Amino acid sequence: MATTFRDIKAEIRGRITDGSWKPGALLPGELELAERYGCARATVNRAMRELAEEGLLERKRKAGTRVRATPLREARFEIPAVQDEIEALGAVYRYRLISCAEVAAPGWLRVRLDLAEGARALRVVCVHDADGAPYQAEDRWISLTALPEARTMDFANVGPGAWLLETVPYSDVEISFGAVGADGTQAGLLGCAEGVALFQAERATWWQGQAITYVRLAFRPGYRMTTRY
Amino acid sequence: MATTFRDIKAEIRGRITDGSWKPGALLPGELELAERYGCARATVNRAMRELAEEGLLERKRKAGTRVRATPLREARFEIPAVQDEIEALGAVYRYRLISCAEVAAPGWLRVRLDLAEGARALRVVCVHDADGAPYQAEDRWISLTALPEARTMDFANVGPGAWLLETVPYSDVEISFGAVGADGTQAGLLGCAEGVALFQAERATWWQGQAITYVRLAFRPGYRMTTRY
DNA sequence: CAGTGGTCTAGACCACCGG
């Protein structure tokens, strides 16, 4: 009878969800559970530690382990590249460049990315289609302070997102989601009426403390982002 | 010179983000790294295992450990109770019940929650205010099959969300986010014009395979959900 | 088949913090 840390996790999770151990309740110590399950303390430790990471338990030295009084609800969303997202739907992906120009970084962007006055940026506007219909409109600003080589890039066939992904693969990201009424540009790009409600993501990316890019992604009307937890 | 699993994580993470180890690159085996850092294999194992969970590494038996070719971007959002969310902003929370009535579950809800024909539900509509201004409009359906005791509850002062949280604290949830134009009811409850873009969450909750509740939460215009990763 | 990661063990020392 093998007692793995997964068995113990399942056992404890079961007791919590079925109500045997109510929110706030104190669980037995690791040593006692190890004896009860006939395994090493390290095994119990891993089980409980992971359940704590998942938000079901609260652990404190000396105080012991308790069922979280207020369930910590945490949802995880995968943020795939647009092309992957579209192809995962079984649709044909197409990329269309609308415009690409070097400009002086506007004030709001300098504030947002902490850029110096006079900083310059590359602004790229493009659309991602799924089966020929607009799926996502992208309005991106790339800091030419951090990535001067972006000037020489040709974004006619490769999206700026894909290029950045291979140039700066691992970076720090701040992302936020909201709803906006489509402005004239977005309405044109997505083929909808002005004012229609759009799901919009905003993402700022940093690498080693330096701002890389800021992007606004407006999704086609009706888009939903879904997950379980 | 203490080498903890955190040190090793930081070390490896650094090599990945600074580009020394590029996407797809093969890392040394656990045994070699253990020797290199002068620690036990278990310590290296924990460091690498956690980095894999975080999406930076890909591990396969026999094949070894590699830097993920395509960074797995995963964002985590906390989903607090509305009251906590509002009070965390430093605002005063207020709850207002708009209506509460027992009804036959409409077809779309029966499909959504897998309810039997003729199933009955409690429909509760309410508003959550922050500093006196509407923050979130809630339109909730509670399955009376699963929770007949909801019939006798008085939701005049306690929100249905808070009651459910203490009645069924740990459940399975499916959640999705999108943008909608405010309908007449939502416009009235949130004090905005019809058609204004609203950020909307939909949540279906299950407990031991049985549907508990379905809720639509429409946030005040301009609301954004933010995180880092 | 053989090499890699996955997991368990028995024991140890330590840091934190509640009583």
Next chain:
DNA sequence: CGGTGGTCTAGACCACTGT
């Protein structure tokens, strides 16, 4: 202060899977 969780060790066996 002393009990609890946090972490490390040295060793072992096993499961998967590429070659």
